[in-house]
Amino acid sequence: MTKRKRIVVIGGSAAGPKAAAKARRIDNNAEVVILQKDADLSMASCGYPYYIGGYFNDRNMLLCTPAGIVRTPMFYLNAKDIEAKVSTEVTAIDTKSHSISFKNITTGETGTLNYDKLVIATGSYPQMPPVAGLELEGITTLQSMKDADFLRKVRDENKIKKAVVIGGGLIGIETCEALQLAGIEITVIELLPQLLTFLDWELSKLVENHVRSKGANVITDNGIAAFLGENGKLNAVKLQNGTELPCELAVVAVGVRPNVKLAQASGLKIGELGGIDVNEYMQTSDPDIYAVGDCVETVNRITGKKVLAPYGDLANLQGRVAGENAASENCVTFSGTIQTGICKVFDYAAGSTGLSEKAAKKQGYADIITVINASPDKPGYMTGKLLVTKLIADKKTGRILGAQCIGPGDVSKQIAQWAMAIHGKLTVEDIINADLPYAPPFSLPIDHFIATAHIMQNKMKGRLKGISCKEVKEKLSAGEKPFIIDTRGPEEFEEMRLGIGETLIPLGAIRKRIKELPEDKNKEIICYCKISLRGYEAALVLEGNGCKNVKVMEGGIMAWPYPREK
């Protein structure tokens, strides 16, 4: 019998076990070993906020297979013939001798293990703000099962009244919702001007408004200056502008950094962004060592540049690739990320794929075109819910660069569609006549996704001169006085309106009331309605009547991120 190949995996959360399981399936004869620092294995870490928020109460559900079996070392041994050493920290990798050193953090026992192939899946660690008071009781992150246990206990004990979340990213927002559901008064503090930076500002502000509407407080443009306490316990946070917010709990969620300590110490190449450098086979600078998950840098498929993309789905896909390559030879590749992400925000979801406008500009895409579309996901009679999408395309080629979507509607399907459009390298024209599953319980006859492409097409063809809510607001703030028309009906106007100096001229009356418009045909006119469909039709009528400078406010009132008169 030939010598058994030994494949050692460092890390037992997402990418590591996936790599181990795939390696086992590819080579039934190999010896596969996982070393895991934590006591648990295969934790569904993306599920922590929902455990804390009370969506489910059985902690084991975070650790078990779809069939309900907790993934213990015994499970791995029996079901997969994988040896999983838990509570075991790898302390060093010796690439020359092909061995690792480890230490059991419970017993203190140490040892070494030779490997033929090694897979590093050491994940990430939470960043902490460089401020005083970090040692106080009541400050936590949400990175580990231990953190989740602590915050779930906060929920169950029901003692804490006020908490802050430092950081308005994905985990910050999920934690905000979880704690709010636990009955805690919560404030999210974000250093940047907006939450969820994968969104452009306008859409982010709509999400922020929704968070506030749920009773949570949001403070942007303001960072943490210090944690304040008494007797070793947190009792307030001090912000950079001097504000002090009393609180008994602070969750720090200002991002994660690749955990590359081991890799770096063993001489593996680290990339410019601080993650382990890997090729398309997920192979590090040492050909016998692979690395996967949050600890690596990944290629953005659109820009071709390296990025950090610490997402659970990518970790699993990368693990699958590394597991197969480690078990056989380099034969499968990981093609990179388009940075697709989604986040539940109370009754909204917020998602994004590809590049935001901000990111595209930063990457040097000079000639881009964007559009915002607001419309329901289903017919009104099937209680359709609002979606607001911003689409970013290359102006010359029409190639889809990115899309983001928010709202109470089915954001997940929208983003999935855009992601597949980007994977297919499709253009706006390709989407115009897309054949998607239509029935009233699931979508509009012309799905929001296709309608977004239609509006973009109109804009690219010069038929629709769009202006964003933000640009309108800036015009008004600068003292400009465009003629603004709300084209909805009087009842709608009574119920809700912007109050930005608009004139109400319902679409149905516009042909008869042309005379009320400015005499100067070059005067700037801005039309909108609830979602700017009627606004668009009105603009066409005005243009048909000789108006030369008519714009449509994209997304209408539903995309207006500022306070309204009513």
Added chain:
Amino acid sequence: MTKRKRIVVIGGSAAGPKAAAKARRIDNNAEVVILQKDADLSMASCGYPYYIGGYFNDRNMLLCTPAGIVRTPMFYLNAKDIEAKVSTEVTAIDTKSHSISFKNITTGETGTLNYDKLVIATGSYPQMPPVAGLELEGITTLQSMKDADFLRKVRDENKIKKAVVIGGGLIGIETCEALQLAGIEITVIELLPQLLTFLDWELSKLVENHVRSKGANVITDNGIAAFLGENGKLNAVKLQNGTELPCELAVVAVGVRPNVKLAQASGLKIGELGGIDVNEYMQTSDPDIYAVGDCVETVNRITGKKVLAPYGDLANLQGRVAGENAASENCVTFSGTIQTGICKVFDYAAGSTGLSEKAAKKQGYADIITVINASPDKPGYMTGKLLVTKLIADKKTGRILGAQCIGPGDVSKQIAQWAMAIHGKLTVEDIINADLPYAPPFSLPIDHFIATAHIMQNKMKGRLKGISCKEVKEKLSAGEKPFIIDTRGPEEFEEMRLGIGETLIPLGAIRKRIKELPEDKNKEIICYCKISLRGYEAALVLEGNGCKNVKVMEGGIMAWPYPREK
């Protein structure tokens, strides 16, 4: 002032008004006229079943804009400057003189109207079985607003106890649900061996089981022989096998045919399938006449062949194309259909895009490969629901030819993803590492869509030898005795099992119980579990132990369409 171009549209349901509205937006100066036989305009006909089923009670919701305005002729005139003549039947088209003749079916008034461009959107009419008794009271279709009103009245009056639906297609199934929700005992009668022929047999049977579980009766392989009645009223239907089913109501839904009477009489070319022949501009054999919607033949983008595709979404997209071309010149095209469809079936949905296995074989695709995957749409802790997908690909190139999906899970998103994959001409390999929106409220880390591609990849690489439930059943019926292993746990086995002679060997025990397997290493072994993930792992273990003929039953128990022991 130049003479105004007159664009006349025949048909005021979906495609017609869309063409008219687009023409108006493109040419603000044109005269746009819709002639509509019915009294209503722009009826959301796909919504009829939900109105009948009581999902909503306001009939106007079927007729109104998202802002709640009923689309009357006055609305069309004021909001869109379109003249809509309702209750007006077009009786002839004179292509030479560029004119149409019409008759008001209420007043009897007749007239003619010249056109510069004509758009025909005459839709389809329901087929009726050629049997006796069709004149009886109590027999209806569900094609018009009048039909919807009639069936809604049936619901509201609550007198009828028993009904049959003739035809188990999309509309038949939607009607079945609607009437079942109205408290009527319902039987669906289908001439073919299965419901919903856009699905392959195995998936269709799973849907059928679900329909039955909701208390509705289903009879397949049996057509209607006669409608029986007394005093002019339906009191039973007689089936081809002689069975008589008492019922007071029969809804006929055995398909629709393109309504081409006008087009044919005016000499326009009719295609082989019986629809109006149009080119990519939606232009008929007469260059000044366009045709759109259910009355035309459409190109299938995958096969390049003409098909009938009477779907509401395509009608709208085609209308948009014809409207623009009629208003300007031929400048935009409709690129055809991939025959994407979806249907709500009580708590399930059933959808399909591209070709089914059946359709692919019929189209001459000889070298195809299929796989069935069953798994939840979301993590168990977020109450994920089952999806069963069948994927059809070209064996040599891996190009996706079609996918169908059923279950209580998010079928709509799955089908949308596959549709976009087909639009992008993607292969199985392209989907392996797709970057989709993952968060626990929306999907698994490896989405069901990607997992399906993974299983297909394993199958294409020869790692997974799949066998469908149908093939297993056929083997057993033919007296073959493969060694069958259920690889679940004992508790699961106690709760639910097939009872097809299987041996229970949990995955975790399989390495220790290798000796229980047949000594003959060439003996056929079939493994499965609930969804055949553990079944797959078990198969690999057996192969690792020298077994040469191990198969995995695709989709496991969740895809088993036959009765179970338990």
